[in-house]
Amino acid sequence: MGAIDQPLLRLVAVGRDFDVSRPWLNRVLEGAPRQLLRAVDETSFEVKRGETLALVGESGCGKSTVARLIVGLYAPSRGGIEFDGLELTDPARAAEAQRARRRMQMIFQDPYASLNPRWRVRDIVAEPIRTLGLAATRDDALSRVGELLRQVGLAREDGEKFPHEFSGGQRQRISIARALSGNPEFLVCDEPTSALDVSVQAQILNLMTELQQRLGLTYLFISHNLAVVSHVADRVGVMYLGRLVELAEADEIFARPRHPYTRMLLDAVPDLDMTGRGRTPVAGEVPNPLAPPAGCAFHPRCPHADARCTAERPLLASAGRAMVACHAVAERRIAL
Amino acid sequence: MSVPLLDVRDLRVEFPTRRGTLVAVDGVTFSIAPGEVLGVVGESGAGKSLTGMAIIGLLEPPGRIAAGEIRLEGERIDHLPPERMRRIRGRRIGAVFQDPLTSLNPLYTIGDQLVETILTHLDLGRAGARRRAIELLGEVGIPAPEARVQHYPHQFSGGMRQRVVIALALAAEPRLVIADEPTTALDVSIQAQIITLLKRLAREHGAAVMLITHDMGVIAETADRVAVMYAGRIAEVGSVREVIHVPRHPYTAGLMGSIPRISAGAGKRRGRLVQIEGSMPRLNEIPGGCAFHPRCPRRFERCLAERPEPQRLAAGEVACWLYADGRD
Numbered sequence: 001m002g003a004i005d006q007p008l009l010r011l012v013a014v015g016r017d018f019d020v021s022r023p024w025l026n027r028v029l030e031g032a033p034r035q036l037l038r039a040v041d042e043t044s045f046e047v048k049r050g051e052t053l054a055l056v057g058e059s060g061c062g063k064s065t066v067a068r069l070i071v072g073l074y075a076p077s078r079g080g081i082e083f084d085g086l087e088l089t090d091p092a093r094a095a096e097a098q099r100a101r102r103r104m105q106m107i108f109q110d111p112y113a114s115l116n117p118r119w120r121v122r123d124i125v126a127e128p129i130r131t132l133g134l135a136a137t138r139d140d141a142l143s144r145v146g147e148l149l150r151q152v153g154l155a156r157e158d159g160e161k162f163p164h165e166f167s168g169g170q171r172q173r174i175s176i177a178r179a180l181s182g183n184p185e186f187l188v189c190d191e192p193t194s195a196l197d198v199s200v201q202a203q204i205l206n207l208m209t210e211l212q213q214r215l216g217l218t219y220l221f222i223s224h225n226l227a228v229v230s231h232v233a234d235r236v237g238v239m240y241l242g243r244l245v246e247l248a249e250a251d252e253i254f255a256r257p258r259h260p261y262t263r264m265l266l267d268a269v270p271d272l273d274m275t276g277r278g279r280t281p282v283a284g285e286v287p288n289p290l291a292p293p294a295g296c297a298f299h300p301r302c303p304h305a306d307a308r309c310t311a312e313r314p315l316l317a318s319a320g321r322a323m324v325a326c327h328a329v330a331e332r333r334i335a336l
Numbered sequence: 337m338s339v340p341l342l343d344v345r346d347l348r349v350e351f352p353t354r355r356g357t358l359v360a361v362d363g364v365t366f367s368i369a370p371g372e373v374l375g376v377v378g379e380s381g382a383g384k385s386l387t388g389m390a391i392i393g394l395l396e397p398p399g400r401i402a403a404g405e406i407r408l409e410g411e412r413i414d415h416l417p418p419e420r421m422r423r424i425r426g427r428r429i430g431a432v433f434q435d436p437l438t439s440l441n442p443l444y445t446i447g448d449q450l451v452e453t454i455l456t457h458l459d460l461g462r463a464g465a466r467r468r469a470i471e472l473l474g475e476v477g478i479p480a481p482e483a484r485v486q487h488y489p490h491q492f493s494g495g496m497r498q499r500v501v502i503a504l505a506l507a508a509e510p511r512l513v514i515a516d517e518p519t520t521a522l523d524v525s526i527q528a529q530i531i532t533l534l535k536r537l538a539r540e541h542g543a544a545v546m547l548i549t550h551d552m553g554v555i556a557e558t559a560d561r562v563a564v565m566y567a568g569r570i571a572e573v574g575s576v577r578e579v580i581h582v583p584r585h586p587y588t589a590g591l592m593g594s595i596p597r598i599s600a601g602a603g604k605r606r607g608r609l610v611q612i613e614g615s616m617p618r619l620n621e622i623p624g625g626c627a628f629h630p631r632c633p634r635r636f637e638r639c640l641a642e643r644p645e646p647q648r649l650a651a652g653e654v655a656c657w658l659y660a661d662g663r664d
Contacts, residue, residue: 058523167615168380197379197550197616202594202609209608224523227596231609254598268524270553272580272597285493285526 006085007046008186008218009070014079015041016065020290037289039065041242043079044316047186052212052219054233054250056226056265058286062242063222067190070220071106072097083186102132105179109191111171115163121174122159125149128182148177153207169200176207180215190222205232226269230254238262241289241297248322256336258324260302296327304328339410340367341544342391342512347404349386349395349568351619358619360386360399362568365646368512368544373535375559375576376548379591381616382565384548388514390414391546392429393421408512427457430505434517436497439504440489446473446500447485450507457508472503476533495526502533506541513537516548531558552595556580561652564588567617567627574652584654584664586634587612626657634658 017036026032040062047053055063068074070081072088081088083104088097105128108114115124125145128134135141146156152173163171172192179187192208193201209232211217223229229236229250236253238246238261246259257263284301287293296314299305308327316325320336328334349361361383368374378384389395391406393416406414413424425431433439441449450469454460460468466485473481476499489497498518505513515534519527535558538545547558555562556576563573564585572585583589593610614631617623623630629639638657646653649664 058525169615198552199379199591199594199612200615202596202611203613205596206608206611225596226524227598230598231596264525266598268528269598270527270551270557272553272556272595285495286523 008049008084009047009220010044010082011046011066011070012044012080012082014043014066014069014076014081016062016069016074017077035290038242038292039289040069040076043239043242043244045237045244045247047218047220049185049218050212050216051234052221052232054221054223054229054236055239056223056229056236057239058224058265060241060286060289061239063224063239064190065242066239067106067188067220067222071104071188072101073106102182103184104186104188105182105184107172107175107179107187107189107192110195111168111175112195114175115171115178117163119162120159121149121161121163121166124163124174125159125177125181128178132182134181134183144181145177148181149174151180151211152177153203167200168196169203172196172200172204173207176204176211180211184217186218186220188220188222191224192221193228194223194225201228208232226254226265238265241286241292243297243325244316244323245298245325246322247316252321256320256322258319258322258329258334258336259298259326260304260328260334261298264301296325302328304334306333340407341370341372341409342546343367343405343407343410344387344391345405345407347387347390347406348402349383349390349399350402351399353398355620359402359622360568360619361390364404364565364568364570366563366570366573368546370511370544371538371542372561373538373545373547373559375555375562376546376565377550377552377555377562378565379550379616381567381618383568384565385516387565388431388516388546388548391512392425392431392514393418394425394431423457426453426510427508428511430508430510430513432498432501432505432513432515432518434520436494436501436521437489439501440497442489445486445488446492450485450504453504453507468507469503472507473500476500476503476506477529478503495522495529498522498526498530499533502530502537506537509541510543512544512546514546514548517550518547519554520549520551527554534558552580552592564591567622568619569627569655570646570653571628571656572652572654573646574654578651582651584649584651584659585628585656586632586658587628590631590633626655 016039018039020037021034022032055066057063069076076089083100086096086100122145125148126141129141129144135144145159149156149158154173193204221232233250236250237244240261246262257266293300295310295312299309314325314327316323317330319329345365347361347364351358351360364387376384390401401414405412447469451465454465454468470481470485473484478484478496478499519530534545537543559576562576562579564571566587572588579588583592590612596609612631625641626639626644629635644655644657646655647659647662649659649662
């Protein structure tokens with residue numbers, strides 16, 4: 001157990017490439033080159049105990065890859081991931097890393113795909129208890145399952161049913177119960193509400209906030225929806241094309257977004273209160289990650305781009321109460 | 337109000353099954369004027385997409401229109417023979433669906449697909465149709481349309497593909513456009529562009545747009561009026577401003593409260609979101625009386641026993657016993 005003020009999770013310059021080359025024969029015959037997709041690059045951040053760090057960005061920005069790197073579904077190509085002071089990527093400490101990973105769990109986006117349709121709910125929820133040997137007897141395990149189901153707002157009897165008997169929101173509650181059954185400290189939630197209807201989304205977000213307070217959980221919350229993030233996050237990281245472009249306290253990022261991309265994202269959120277603000281139309285789309293632009297990846301869409309932005313990649317540096325990777329912010333070319 | 341372009345009266349869509357008939361759309365009545373954008377909003381299973389499919393005559397069997405009338409510019413279009421409906425579709429009604437990839441044929445260039453649509457519906461030669469295709473691509477904001485017209489769907493990004501689909505829907509200058517979740521598969525920054533495009537369509541071409549979505553934010557920015565659907569029925573219709581700022585139906589009020597918003601003082605210290613307990617009933621379990629009563633915080637005896645018909649108020653229509661006899 002590390003010191004209390006030490007972050008629970010620390011990513012240091014983490015990168016992950018995917019080989020998307022054509023098959024070997026094509027490469028030989030057609031001379032096609034090997035092609036690497038940099039899904040995540042040079043990403044560093046910390047998650048403190050008991051907080052919620054949200055990662056936001058559009059599709060293909062690498063936020064889900066980060067989630068999978070942390071829980072160990074992918075191995076990083078570069079960099080280090082430290083959990084409670086332990087380097088998870090160190091091959092010499094693999095056994096310790098495996099034990100440490102038991103203290104984290106993941107909640108997935110699609111509650112229709114993440115629950116085995118042939119298992120009863122009680123078996124789904126009990127699986128981590130069995131695998132991790134957390135209950136002495138079968139009765140102990142079952143009573144723990146009943147308790148978990150109640151905790152997420154379901155009834156004990158629901159354990160006898162199969163996943164198809166539940167609605168999307170109830171299934172996501174089952175996923176949460178399963179994640180909690182291993183007594184984790186840290187939950188990685190990858191778009192946990194984006195497959196749900198809004199009224200159900202509100203139920204799940206409220207439940208997650210309650211559970212966090214009651215159980216002292218730490219969350220990494222991945223989402224493309226800034227409004228959702230503004231309700232759950234303590235701190236927010238904005239990703240673009242595999243890199244963090246801004247990282248700040250939630251209040252700060254919503255009140256004073258600094259990076260032009262963060263501003264663009266905030267501007268694009270529909271104006272529900274009909275203040276007549278009108279959206280600022282944004283030019284262009286996220287570029288092809290196989291051929292990312294040189295310099296700052298955002299420069300082709302950025303209204304503040306100049307020669308330096310097209311040539312030199314900006315690094316994450318502190319700017320007031322935020323960390324921002326932008327030359328225009330660093331040079332104070334953007335009025336805040 | 338002028339003569340409505342689309343007029344739907346008491347529409348009922350049923351699915352006969354071995355265990356009885358499921359009623360997916362139940363007595364839905366609304367109209368859309370030329371140049372107007374009507375938002376139809378609701379959660380999954382509310383019947384909003386089926387209403388759209390019934391209008392364009394593309395209900396998947398065994399689904400069928402069991403009762404009601406659909407009029408396009410005064411002419412009945414429900415129960416037309418398939419061949420006649422096919423001519424109306426594309427010519428007078430354009431459709432935009434959620435997933436642009438499934439709306440386009442991957443084997444043909446988008447130019448070929450546009451030209452074919454134009455030749456089917458308009459009296460133009462091949463060269464004229466091609467010119468029109470390029471013009472349409474430019475109109476929906478695709479850069480370098482002369483070059484792009486020769487490309488295949490996979491060569492376009494998601495946002496660009498949805499523009500192509502919109503261009504296809506507009507090819508014959510339809511009077512009515514039915515857009516079913518046109519922005520749902522797109523990232524926020526692209527959403528804004530598509531919304532602007534739909535709005536322009538109604539303003540500049542005088543088309544009637546039926547915008548079906550689960551996203552109140554999109555409705556707020558695009559629609560003139562909005563119909564809120566719940567369990568196959570319309571719970572509330574009114575101007576967007578009224579429905580969003582002063583929702584009458586308890587379901588609409590709950591729905592509005594449950595939407596997370598960005599406002600000053602972000603972070604979870606802001607407390608809980610309003611939540612509606614439970615979820616939308618399945619089609620075979622729609623409760624008697626008002627379909628919303630088991631989830632309604634304001635229900636009383638009458639809601640359990642009697643089904644509320646739409647009540648006309650100054651601001652619109654509400655199907656809720658709280659507003660019986662036009663009380664507001």
